[in-house]
Amino acid sequence: MEKGILYGVGVGPGDPELVTRKAERILREADVIAVPDKGAGEKTALRIVEDLAAGKELLSCPTPMIRDRERLDRCYEEIAGRICALLEAGQIVAFITLGDPTVYSTYIYVHKKVLARGYDAQIIPGVPSFCAAAARLGVSLCEGAERLLIVPASHQAADCLDVKANKVFMKAGRAIGELRDLLAERGLLDRASLVANCGMEGEAVYPRFADVEDGTGYFSVVLVKEPEEPAPGREKQEG
């Protein structure tokens, strides 16, 4: 029997309309939809594609929010094992993931393990949350010569503030207070905005980060724009 294939499918940041046509097609074609479960039945990615997943066989994939690498690795190994059994039986498996599968996703660990066991796995990109947050705020992430630095907020945000770049802090929920203090110290509070639960239930948009209250959701994206520099004169000579 021909072996199946695993697709890591980015379903975008929350709004079901931000699913791509490709994700839609693959979810329709899939025999089994693998759904990450961070605990307490929290299956955000599944809610986004409820219409496409209706009636499909679901495979719940427990990926607890812990930092114990060995324990996590055992979780991913177990998920990979269950997926490979399905692939061996010729099934098409779509592992759904919030945003894009290459940006801080759990999927990528499963992807590597499935490839290592000799099966085929492909990544289907999606709209990352920071693009949706910038769109919701009506601002750019980066223009012209600007750089963009993407940082997981829970991992020591302090030392990145000296990097000359616009910044995105992902999953800022628990780190909001710390981040506010850091930005205030650097005089960057007026240049920071926040979007919580972008495109999802409980969406909150704060063009001014100073207005944010503690306890906003885990799915918070903070955008900090570098102060503008005067245009270098030499650029006038080109073109």
Next chain:
Amino acid sequence: MEKGILYGVGVGPGDPELVTRKAERILREADVIAVPDKGAGEKTALRIVEDLAAGKELLSCPTPMIRDRERLDRCYEEIAGRICALLEAGQIVAFITLGDPTVYSTYIYVHKKVLARGYDAQIIPGVPSFCAAAARLGVSLCEGAERLLIVPASHQAADCLDVKANKVFMKAGRAIGELRDLLAERGLLDRASLVANCGMEGEAVYPRFADVEDGTGYFSVVLVKEPEEPAPGREKQEG
């Protein structure tokens, strides 16, 4: 008469299947599709949504690839003027843009000018090219505590190599030779990959950047992964 609205629509990196359902709906609803034209009839974004644009009124928007800010500003002002005349007449205008409208797009300048003239403008996010390139390579952009730095390759790439982060160099086409020398100097050549024209005609995937020939396309994305550090011991204590 009710005024129209401008949508800045990200159509994704090249593959027509990576267009979102929302972009699809808005392009169907639009009266006029505004198409950026970088010169020589090069309308990459239009090719991606040819099926949706068929039969629609098109507004060609010349945005020459120059760095003269004043001349460019006059181009954007003229485009904004023409779009606002359509909005005044109650039309819905969709300005299509490659990738995502908040990441190095021409659209954002038009967006600001249209808002400044008192009209409504909204951004519809899309899949950025770097997510599609990473997906095509089958690798992550960032995992766990890793950071990601996004850099326009044509703007002095040298000084960003000391930033501790995975890196994406956008529109690397003309800067390939320079980038190769820089990466070789830092011993990073083995950690770099390139995708040219991702999802478009002439796609080329180089998991090893060292294999890239000069003269690859303008739409090249280079991904450089930071060397891995040993896991800090304290992470074992959580969870």
